[in-house]
Every structure is written in C-alpha cells, then in structure tokens.
Amino acid sequence: QYTLVTAGLTDGCDFEVTVDLAALYEAGLISEDDLGVTPVTVTYTATLKEGTTAGDYYNTAWVSYPNSETEQDKVKVETFKIDVFKYDQADEKGLAGAEFALYDETAIDQDGNLIEGATPVLEGIVSGEDGHVVIDGLDAGKYALVETKAPDNYVKSDTPLMLTIEAGIEPNVVNVKFANSKIPHTGGMGTMLFTASGMALLAMAGAVMVIPHSSRKKEER
Incomplete structure (x- = not known):
C-alpha cells in the first residue's frame, strides 16, 4: 500500500x-x-x-x-576519528612503519588482554613518515588499539591501548600518543671493543713472555 x-x-x-x-x-x-x-x-x-x-x-x-x-x-x-602519534620515547620523534589493529571493547578480557580470535574493527593501519595515523569514520564508544608490528629496531607493545570516544566532543577528534623504545643492543660495537681489548691483552702477555726468553739466550752466550 x-x-x-x-x-x-x-x-x-x-x-x-x-x-x-x-x-x-x-x-x-x-x-x-x-x-x-x-x-x-x-x-x-x-x-x-x-x-x-x-x-x-x-x-x-x-x-x-x-x-x-x-x-x-x-x-x-556524529562520526569521529582517532589521531595516533607513534613516537620514540627517548626523543619524541615520530616513527613510521608501525602497524595497528583497532578493536571494540568486547575484544578485551578482564585482565586487559586481547581475546584470541577477536575480529578487529579495522586492521592494517600504518603510521606515516611523521608518525601519525588517522582512523576516521568511527562511532562514539570504547575501543582498543593494538600494535601488530613495531617500527624497525623497536620493541613491539603487547598491551592494548584503551580509548574512549565520547558523544558530543568538539572537535570530533581523539588524539592519542603511543610510545616505543628501541631494541637493546647486546652485540655490535660493544662486542668489537671487548674483542679488541682482549687481543691487546694477549699481545702484551706475548711480549712479557718473549723478553725473558731473549735475555736468557744472551746470558748463555
């Protein structure tokens, strides 16, 4: 009708x-x-x-x-966006190449951990050269931002970052800062210095051993 x-x-x-x-x-x-x-x-x-x-x-x-x-x-x-700034916690410079997935609050258990098999609202989110990544077109509500891949030479965070978007906020943007620390170096220059110092000690020990030997030959003559 x-x-x-x-x-x-x-x-x-x-x-x-x-x-x-x-x-x-x-x-x-x-x-x-x-x-x-x-x-x-x-x-x-x-x-x-x-x-x-x-x-x-x-x-x-x-x-x-x-x-x-x-x-x-x-x-x-109303629709909102989240502006994430990924940075080096040592100097606060933006980091490119960090990857994220966004989940709603039901994907996080009571201990604050991501529930295995949870479906993300959005995934494959990557920070740009300035360290920023914008997630747009979101409803008001609670979300969890999960780092799935850290920038090269940085430690990946395994703790979901909880976010709340409140209806009526002006402007319609939630700004978030997400820090990373560099991977500790156990090799590289430190190992080279240790090896070089060891070789120097060995050379000195060899000199001590040779000098008495040479002196002994002179005395026999």
Missing part, C-alpha cells in the same frame, strides 16, 4: 515513500475516522559512505501533502 522512490528525486532526498490513504480506506485497512490522524511510521537504517570523515551529519525527514508539508525533522549523526 505504498510506493518507494530512490532515483530521479530533485528535492535533495535519498528516497521518498508515498502512502495513498484513499487506497488504504478503499481496501478497508483504515476507517473514515483514521483519515488525517493515522500515524505513519517509516523505519530505515543508514550507513555512512566509505571515506566519510569525522563531523556532524544530519538525517532530515518531513511529510508532504496537497498544498503543504510538515516542519522538517532533523536528527544529528
């Missing part, structure tokens, strides 16, 4: 639903007392387009009838 139009609209709408009350009356679905006072409820779901950035968006609805229309009803829909 209704028609749905989703194309060719010129009034800025994405869709229109038309209900023919006369047809409903003739079909016996409403009575004469219902005409003009029958509530009509339209329920629909909407999903943000891929690539939508953080901000406030509005769904607007109204009813048109011959020669007039109702006041427009607007509902605000």
Whole structure:
C-alpha cells in the first residue's frame, strides 16, 4: 500500500515513500475516522559512505501533502576519528612503519588482554613518515588499539591501548600518543671493543713472555 522512490528525486532526498490513504480506506485497512490522524511510521537504517570523515551529519525527514508539508525533522549523526602519534620515547620523534589493529571493547578480557580470535574493527593501519595515523569514520564508544608490528629496531607493545570516544566532543577528534623504545643492543660495537681489548691483552702477555726468553739466550752466550 505504498510506493518507494530512490532515483530521479530533485528535492535533495535519498528516497521518498508515498502512502495513498484513499487506497488504504478503499481496501478497508483504515476507517473514515483514521483519515488525517493515522500515524505513519517509516523505519530505515543508514550507513555512512566509505571515506566519510569525522563531523556532524544530519538525517532530515518531513511529510508532504496537497498544498503543504510538515516542519522538517532533523536528527544529528556524529562520526569521529582517532589521531595516533607513534613516537620514540627517548626523543619524541615520530616513527613510521608501525602497524595497528583497532578493536571494540568486547575484544578485551578482564585482565586487559586481547581475546584470541577477536575480529578487529579495522586492521592494517600504518603510521606515516611523521608518525601519525588517522582512523576516521568511527562511532562514539570504547575501543582498543593494538600494535601488530613495531617500527624497525623497536620493541613491539603487547598491551592494548584503551580509548574512549565520547558523544558530543568538539572537535570530533581523539588524539592519542603511543610510545616505543628501541631494541637493546647486546652485540655490535660493544662486542668489537671487548674483542679488541682482549687481543691487546694477549699481545702484551706475548711480549712479557718473549723478553725473558731473549735475555736468557744472551746470558748463555
């Protein structure tokens, strides 16, 4: 008893639903007392387009009838973003190449650990040359940011970073700092210095041994 139009609209709408009350009356679905006072409820779901950035968006609805229309009803829909700064904790310089996965709070157990097999909201998130990575188009709520790969020569964090996005914040951005420390070096220059010092000690010991031997030969002659 209704028609749905989703194309060719010129009034800025994405869709229109038309209900023919006369047809409903003739079909016996409403009575004469219902005409003009029958509530009509339209329920629909909407999903943000891929690539939508953080901000406030509005769904607007109204009813048109011959020669007039109702006041427009607007509902605000908020979407947010998380700006993560990955940096070296020693000098606070940005680090590129860190990889993350984002989970909602249900993926974290009571001990603060990631539940095995949990499905991420988003994965494959990589920090840029300036150390920043932006995760956009998020709802308000609680999330867990998990580092899946550390930058080269840095220690990967195994502790999820819990985040909360509160509805109504202005601007629609949550800024987060995520530090890493370098992998401790047990080889390299330290080993080379130790080896060189050992060789010097051996050379000195050899000299001590040779000198008495040479002196002994001179005395025998």
